[in-house]
Every structure is written in C-alpha cells, then in structure tokens.
Amino acid sequence: MKIGLFVPCYVDALYPEVGVSTYQLLRSLNLDVEYPERQTCCGQPMGNAGFEHMAEPLALKFDELFAPYDYVVAPSASCAAYVRCFHPNLMKEKSCHAAGKTMDIVEFLHDVIKVKSLPAKFPHKVSVHNSCHGVRELGLSSPSERNIPRFNKIIDLLQLVEGIEVVEPERPDECCGFGGMFAVEEQAVSRRMGIDKVKRHIATGAEFVTGPDSSCLMHMQGIAEKEQLNIKFIHVAQILTAGL
Numbered sequence: 001m002k003i004g005l006f007v008p009c010y011v012d013a014l015y016p017e018v019g020v021s022t023y024q025l026l027r028s029l030n031l032d033v034e035y036p037e038r039q040t041c042c043g044q045p046m047g048n049a050g051f052e053h054m055a056e057p058l059a060l061k062f063d064e065l066f067a068p069y070d071y072v073v074a075p076s077a078s079c080a081a082y083v084r085c086f087h088p089n090l091m092k093e094k095s096c097h098a099a100g101k102t103m104d105i106v107e108f109l110h111d112v113i114k115v116k117s118l119p120a121k122f123p124h125k126v127s128v129h130n131s132c133h134g135v136r137e138l139g140l141s142s143p144s145e146r147n148i149p150r151f152n153k154i155i156d157l158l159q160l161v162e163g164i165e166v167v168e169p170e171r172p173d174e175c176c177g178f179g180g181m182f183a184v185e186e187q188a189v190s191r192r193m194g195i196d197k198v199k200r201h202i203a204t205g206a207e208f209v210t211g212p213d214s215s216c217l218m219h220m221q222g223i224a225e226k227e228q229l230n231i232k233f234i235h236v237a238q239i240l241t242a243g244l
Helices: 009-014 016-028 044-048 052-066 077-090 105-113 132-136 153-158 181-185 187-203 214-227 236-240
Strands: 002-005 032-034 071-074 102-104 125-128 165-167 208-211 232-235
Touching: 002 016, 009 016, 009 214, 016 032, 016 071, 016 105, 016 236, 044 052, 044 077, 052 077, 071 077, 071 105, 077 102, 077 105, 077 132, 102 105, 105 153, 105 236, 125 153, 153 208, 153 236, 181 187, 187 214, 208 214, 208 236, 214 232, 232 236
Parallel strands: 002 032, 002 071, 071 102, 125 165, 125 208, 208 232
Antiparallel strands: none
8 A cells, every 4th residue: 555645735834743743653554655745735725715727737736646646645634625525526527536545644544544553642631623624525523413423533543542531622513713715804703713612622621622634723723822812732643643
C-alpha cells in the first residue's frame, strides 16, 4: 500500500506541525508514505467562493500528482471532502482517479487501517469538535438530524490514547461559524457562532479542543484569544502522535 500525503495549503502555511504529525503517525504504523512536493491547493477556496473555473486546473493537477497512489491521506476533513465530492464534477469528461481514494486521516485510520492500539499518551481532558464537512460529507460522526445510532470515529481513535479524557459539547455537531468565505462575508454571524461554540467547549471543563480540521480550530482559537476565553486547541493528529 502506497500513500500520498496531501498537506492542504493553509495547513502547510499556518500549521506545518499538523502535517509533520500526520506523516509521523502514518510512518509509525509502518506505512509507505510519500509527500509529493509539487502539490498545491485543492481548489476549495475558489470553488466555495463561486469561481469553479479557477478550481478546475487545480483539480487536474491534483489528479495527475496523486493518481499513482493507493490512498491519498490529508489532515483536513474539509479539503479531503472537497476533493472527493467536487473534483469529479470539476474534471468533467476527464477520468478522475485520485478523488475516490482521498481520505481524511481519521477516516483512513479508522476505516482502512482499522487501528486498534496506539503508543500515544495525552493526560488531558479534551473536547471533540465535529466539523461540518467531516460529519456530513465524510461521515466521521453521526449527524444529529438523522435518526440513526450514534457513532464518532474521532472519539474511537482518541480513546486509544493513554491518559486522555474525551468529552463532547452540548449540540456536538453544530457549526463553529468558520465556513471560509462565510466568515468574511457574514463576519458578525460567524463571530457569534464561534463564541457560542467555544463557550460550549469550555463548559465541558476541557483543557483542549480537538478535531480533524485546522480551519475550524483556527477560527475558534482566534475567537478564544480575542474574547479572552481560556482553552487551547490541537489537531487530532497531534494527539494521536503525542509521546511517540
């Protein structure tokens, strides 16, 4: 099994430690991992803003670069979801080889590798943030609006970590208000949603908020710092590699 590591542009620019942790995590499981250095943005910002024609060449380049791999793994649920759900349509009449095998790191570890143990240690209380793309496009956890048995793949993995205490906030899959362009065009609404979400995480008594999307964590961290709310933020991949 050969894995192509896709590190989204904003992770590479703002949270490179998340990409490093993802690589370390995959290598610790004795997986064959490569990081193609010519990778670029997947096109999600352009697509979300209504400029799909600008995302088309990025989708083509992504497919060319990652088609040879058995799986493409990313530390970003929203970017993995964009590739899988929207690249096939962007590429139109051309065959799309990479999209169907692109996965978020949580989904890959839980569904493909089926990890049953990890050597990680993280003796802290952690509140899980279920990001919208992860819940409703990748199925990382059960959406509250559907009458189905509850599940959460993020929590399943976190419970393999020694010393951790995992909790969820009230209204666990409610949006934090980020949404890319939404946070720019509807700044006041986005901010209010972020404040409400951060306060619900704090109400659990957690020291940290974690999740599979650095974008959501970035938004909430900015809210917390501006509002002087005392809680820290960490990507799930960093917890799963803690102490390695």
